[in-house]
Amino acid sequence: MAAAVGDDLFLDRLSDLPDIILVTILSRLDMDEAARCSILSSRWRRLFPSTLLDFKAGGIRRDRAVEAVTSILAAHPTEPVRSFSTYRLSFRRQDEDAVDGWLRDLANRGIEKLVLYFNEKRQQKVPESLFACASLKRLKVINGTFPDATEAAASLAVLAKIDLSDVKISEDSLNSLLSNCRALERLKITSISKCDRLHVRSRSLKVLNTSGDFKELFIDDAPNLEQVLGCYLNSRSVKIMIAHAPKLEFFGYTGMNNEIEFGNTKFTKFREKNIHAETIMPSLKTLAVDLMHTPDGHINEHYINWFMQLIKVFPCLETIYIKVNCSDWSLNCLYQISTPCCPLQ
Secondary structure, eight states: OHHHHHHHHTTGGGGGOOHHHHHHHHHSSOHHHHHHHSSSHHHHHHHHGGGGEEEEGSSSOOHHHHHHHHHHHHHHHOOOSSSSSSSBBBGGGGGGHHHHHHHHHHHHHHOOOEEEEBTSSEEEEEEGGGGGGGGGEEEEEEEEEOOOOOGGGOOOOOEEEEEEEEEEOOHHHHHHHHHHHHTEHHHEEEEEEEEEEEEEOOOOOOEEEEEEOSSSEEEEEOOOOOOOEEEETTTTTTTTESSTTTTTTEEEEEEEOOOOEETTTEEEEEESSSOOSSSSOOOOOOOEEOOOOOTTTTTHHHHHHHHHHHGGGOOOOOEEEEEEEEEETTTEEEEEEEOOOOOOO
């Protein structure tokens, strides 16, 4: 019995696994480790190209990432790549052409999902060859400078989701993406710079998620927009104008620091006691507001009046979320509570 168990320890159990399991194992390794494993046997070498379907370049050592990715793509020129991602990628100026070549290569392979996560210490430029990726459906960029999209955005005809974080992008480029990416349904922008005004003119956009890194938000024409979520719209005093969003169901967080226009109904920072709701939004079901109260728990009467005037605009409101900020400057602290309220009757 002991001998049988000992013999069993030397069996090559990996070779008994089906190809699909081995490909899964290789896919979970860093790309350079998977490439080295493929040297061990002809079978692993045959399976390695299948891991390129979801190409994760994040595990490659930073000092050799450009060379490694370029070599792998060149060694397997016909393999399809569905998704491609980097992690804290950093490259020198002389490597810009090589990185540009990656995207041109990926465009020819039918790339659908692209994640470009650059090193936060270097504001790397997103290659203009991004606009050659006509099959791209999902794009995420972290810590980069976005190329000029004013003329080229229309080439991203099937792009449905954009996520930009800590990205420098011009006002014209961002507005062009919204207007010309005809399939765009979800836009998330966090900590962007160089953009003071965001104009939403998109017939496909459904969800806008933003940290409010601009001075003005104009929703000019968004017939399918359902959600606008901006956690810092109030604290950053963003001016908000909603002209046409007939399907909008969720809006927030807003507060008295915002100058807001819903069609012909205006809420200014001067806090009028009585506002005539000339324009109403019957589509809105959920409202999120940002209120301030004193350290002893009292809410300023101006906030109460502002809130009561605001809800007149939304006759079909079902749920209200209230974020209550209590600032005790003597203690130099800030408390935040989010509370779902009962539906309005």
